[in-house]
Amino acid sequence: MFKIYGMELKNCAPRKGWAKLVESVYSVLRHVDNDPVFNGAQRSGPTDAPNPDPKPVDMSLFRAFIGQEIARFNANRDTRAMGIKKGENRDEAFERISKGRIYRPVTPLIHRSVRAYFKLVLVSQVGQVRFDGGTWGDETTQTGMLRHAGKQVLVGFDPQNYSAPAMVYGWEDPKWKGKLLFDALPNVEKARHNDETSRRRAITEDRRTKAGTAKYVPTDLAERVEGWRAEVMANAGQAPLPVKPIVVQLDLRGPLSPAPALHQPNEPSQAAKLLALIRAEQNDPNRAASGGNR
Numbered sequence: 331m332f333k334i335y336g337m338e339l340k341n342c343a344p345r346k347g348w349a350k351l352v353e354s355v356y357s358v359l360r361h362v363d364n365d366p367v368f369n370g371a372q373r374s375g376p377t378d379a380p381n382p383d384p385k386p387v388d389m390s391l392f393r394a395f396i397g398q399e400i401a402r403f404n405a406n407r408d409t410r411a412m413g414i415k416k417g418e419n420r421d422e423a424f425e426r427i428s429k430g431r432i433y434r435p436v437t438p439l440i441h442r443s444v445r446a447y448f449k450l451v452l453v454s455q456v457g458q459v460r461f462d463g464g465t466w467g468d469e470t471t472q473t474g475m476l477r478h479a480g481k482q483v484l485v486g487f488d489p490q491n492y493s494a495p496a497m498v499y500g501w502e503d504p505k506w507k508g509k510l511l512f513d514a515l516p517n518v519e520k521a522r523h524n525d526e527t528s529r530r531r532a533i534t535e536d537r538r539t540k541a542g543t544a545k546y547v548p549t550d551l552a553e554r555v556e557g558w559r560a561e562v563m564a565n566a567g568q569a570p571l572p573v574k575p576i577v578v579q580l581d582l583r584g585p586l587s588p589a590p591a592l593h594q595p596n597e598p599s600q601a602a603k604l605l606a607l608i609r610a611e612q613n614d615p616n617r618a619a620s621g622g623n624r
Contacts, residue, residue, distance in 0.1 A: 362399050367391070439513055443497060446486030447526050450501060453478045459485055462529055464521030466496050471512055478503060483511065489526035493517050
């Protein structure tokens with residue numbers, strides 16, 4: 331990114347003499363959060379007193395205090411940081427060092443590129459780029475993108491909104507490397523995810539699922555497959571076994587099931603039982619005569 335903007339990077343190597351200026355700034359600002367202004371708003375650290383219910387301060391107060399601390403720090407003349415002359419503060423040193431340098435104002439395009447998620451993408455034969463299932467590039471950008479067909483370009487996507495237009499820089503072609511090709515390559519097909527956070531979350535979940543299911547994969551899968559194939563070849567040409575019909579028994583349990591039968595199969599009915607009793611009574615030899623038979 332610094333090469334694209336033509337920026338000269340300094341004071342970036344840790345544990346080096348020329349990094350003392352940046353390290354001193356970080357050393358001062360890291361103590362700002364312990365200021366009494368933020369009392370009760372800090373989360374408990376390993377060596378801090380317990381604060382189970384931190385109450386955040388208003389953002390306007392935070393920005394105002396940080397601005398005051400930065401201004402006070404830059405105006406301090408009692409410093410021995412490298413690159414600052416005796417009796418000079420950081421504001422004066424910055425003005426002195428900046429003389430003769432090109433002033434590069436922060437433009438909206440720079441703001442977009444700083445926030446963007448950049449990725450090397452191959453340009454298709456129709457002048458489009460694809461990422462996460464989405465497609466960028468239409469007929470208005472096709473002519474310019476076709477110059478880089480089959481080559482990689484550096485594409486910057488909005489990490490908060492994948493459907494937003496992307497910016498494209500040349501990369502593989504030495505003539506166009508680092509040069510802005512399109513500041514707004516339109517999105518013609520939405521990606522699978524809406525933003526970078528959800529995409530990374532989906533990747534993490536996919537990896538977790540694969541890791542969880544890997545232990546259930548049989549270690550002798552190849553041997554099992556060979557056994558199944560050998561069984562198929564051994565049974566080749568043989569008549570298939572008859573398939574038994576599948577009989578499904580109706581489940582009559584429930585509130586709509588029929589009432590039980592009055593008598594079981596082969597069991598005499600009530601009328602048959604009564605008739606048998608009458609006949610047995612008539613054929614009883616001990617039965618006393620009645621009526622005209624006396």
